[in-house]
Amino acid sequence: MATLFDGISQQLDFSSCGEEGNSSENSSDDCSPRIQSPSSACRTPRVQHQSSRSNIISSPLQCTSPIPYAVWSKLRLCDSPSTPKSLLSKSSHPCSTSKINHNRRTLRLTSAAANLIQAPSVNVNPFTPDTVRRNSQEQWRNSCRSDEDDDYGRRLKHSLSSSEEDDEAFLPPKRRAVQAFMLSRYESEFLELECIGVGEFGAVYKCVKRLDGCLYAIKRSRRPLAGSANEQLALKEVYAHAVLGHHPHVVRYYSAWAEDDHMIIQNEYCDGGSLSDAIVKKQLQCELFSGAELKDLLLQVSMGLKYIHSSGLVHLDIKPSNIFICQRPSTTAAVEGESEEEDDGSTSAGVVYKIGDLGHVTSTSSPQVEEGDSRFLASEVLHEDYSHLPKADIFALGLTVLLAAGAPPLPQNGEEWHSLREGKLPKLPQELSPPLRDLLQLLLDPDPLKRPSARELCKHTVLREERTGRLAAQLRRELNVEKFRTAMLEKELQEARQAALSPKQNLSLGLKPPAKMGSLPRTGRRLVGRKTARSMSFGCPGYGV
Ligand SMILES: Nc1ncnc2c1ncn2[C@@H]1O[C@H](COP(=O)(O)OP(=O)(O)OP(=O)(O)O)[C@@H](O)[C@H]1O
Numbered sequence: 001m002a003t004l005f006d007g008i009s010q011q012l013d014f015s016s017c018g019e020e021g022n023s024s025e026n027s028s029d030d031c032s033p034r035i036q037s038p039s040s041a042c043r044t045p046r047v048q049h050q051s052s053r054s055n056i057i058s059s060p061l062q063c064t065s066p067i068p069y070a071v072w073s074k075l076r077l078c079d080s081p082s083t084p085k086s087l088l089s090k091s092s093h094p095c096s097t098s099k100i101n102h103n104r105r106t107l108r109l110t111s112a113a114a115n116l117i118q119a120p121s122v123n124v125n126p127f128t129p130d131t132v133r134r135n136s137q138e139q140w141r142n143s144c145r146s147d148e149d150d151d152y153g154r155r156l157k158h159s160l161s162s163s164e165e166d167d168e169a170f171l172p173p174k175r176r177a178v179q180a181f182m183l184s185r186y187e188s189e190f191l192e193l194e195c196i197g198v199g200e201f202g203a204v205y206k207c208v209k210r211l212d213g214c215l216y217a218i219k220r221s222r223r224p225l226a227g228s229a230n231e232q233l234a235l236k237e238v239y240a241h242a243v244l245g246h247h248p249h250v251v252r253y254y255s256a257w258a259e260d261d262h263m264i265i266q267n268e269y270c271d272g273g274s275l276s277d278a279i280v281k282k283q284l285q286c287e288l289f290s291g292a293e294l295k296d297l298l299l300q301v302s303m304g305l306k307y308i309h310s311s312g313l314v315h316l317d318i319k320p321s322n323i324f325i326c327q328r329p330s331t332t333a334a335v336e337g338e339s340e341e342e343d344d345g346s347t348s349a350g351v352v353y354k355i356g357d358l359g360h361v362t363s364t365s366s367p368q369v370e371e372g373d374s375r376f377l378a379s380e381v382l383h384e385d386y387s388h389l390p391k392a393d394i395f396a397l398g399l400t401v402l403l404a405a406g407a408p409p410l411p412q413n414g415e416e417w418h419s420l421r422e423g424k425l426p427k428l429p430q431e432l433s434p435p436l437r438d439l440l441q442l443l444l445d446p447d448p449l450k451r452p453s454a455r456e457l458c459k460h461t462v463l464r465e466e467r468t469g470r471l472a473a474q475l476r477r478e479l480n481v482e483k484f485r486t487a488m489l490e491k492e493l494q495e496a497r498q499a500a501l502s503p504k505q506n507l508s509l510g511l512k513p514p515a516k517m518g519s520l521p522r523t524g525r526r527l528v529g530r531k532t533a534r535s536m537s538f539g540c541p542g543y544g545v
């Protein structure tokens, strides 16, 4: 088995993706202005052998237990008693009907055969907001065009011809024929639109799911996983997502599976990119996050952390490139799932921050610490004191907010690194309000016990005052509307009383009886045809009949 993987890994060439040697040194969390075109920087690492190894991973009860090699092996479909057989039998069907013989030449795809393996087209979800659909349409068209241009067939042809020798060495001809006509789950279920990011662990692609027509972020491990440290990280990420469930400030997880010895994770697509991207963008525009925006960021991420910590887990890799942004339409009400205590739904900036990249998550009770980015590492964790791990996340959050406030790139080690851990804040290009500055100072306190917990941050007056002010303004507006409505009702009531006193007089004058009390139209309430659907059948100009 090991030899087979060696063979396969040699064929999976990611060197053109700009991913090799992507250490934290050149990671985007430096937030130094640099423009990177992800699509040019990373060409899609296509799976060259579309093997039957594809499986959904179930989360174990103990999410941070060590994962032995044997567990990973079980994830492979070839070894699984159920899925592989069904997949293989499905995939072998077109092979047997098209009578592919095992001669090397006939393995090359004819256009007819390429049609057989054509991936299904993409459904359009009628519930997708128009803006999302419009933005994606162009990308879909481009992707479809390249598919139509036989790009996919060409890729498969190439993969088949370039890997023939390896196939010869490792696979019996019959299986090779079956594999040639297998579509990976990734290819058959998703249409890849673009590469949106490359991290230490994997590359992330913006994809549309063919079935539901919605956008997803699909993360694919860069290197084959078997037996590697990445295997642990990949599984940790999946376990953590599965255990955590849904929270508005944690990137939502949909599914994960192993494919060709690579882990694939399907997550919610965050249309605003990462906080790191947002910081770079601001720098390029010579702008800074305002005090209110910084407080909003701090509060929202604290809410996500509060949820993670209350589940007995810690993130251990909080940094700008692991915080994602979703643009929230201004009309949207409270974020689903947030309690009133936490969020009144009046987020000023119209963005929702979400914690993502759960590859370093571990449990607080039996921690297995895989240190994250050293620039954000709390001193106590470096010294292997794991007794206050949630406070390490708070420390990293403090540095993250400082970067958003315009702090220079963080040191990886050396004197400056230590000085930050002694509570010396870096110089900022803007003057923060004293309460916010003091709060950030507290987040970076060398003593983890002095740092506030995520729960405390969620209730902190410095962070909540913005929201409280906005909430008060909103309540004032609503109160004015209600006052106006009451005044109208009182007027109506007065008219009704008058009419009741002299009904005969009204009749003799030919006046209509007054409207019933309380008949004042309320917002969004229809008085006529309430039970029927709205229609425009009056031939009004401007409306199609
Ligand atoms: N859900 C998402 N929505 C939008 N963009 C995303 C999403 N997930 C990841 N990205 C983009 O991909 C980049 C890398 O993602 P991620 O942090 O999950 O990978 P990683 O390999 O674990 O990174 P690292 O270990 O360097 O932190 C992010 O910085 C971001 O630009």
Ligand SMILES: [Mg+2]
Residues within 6 Å of the ligand: 199, 200, 321, 322, 357
């Ligand atoms: Mg990351």
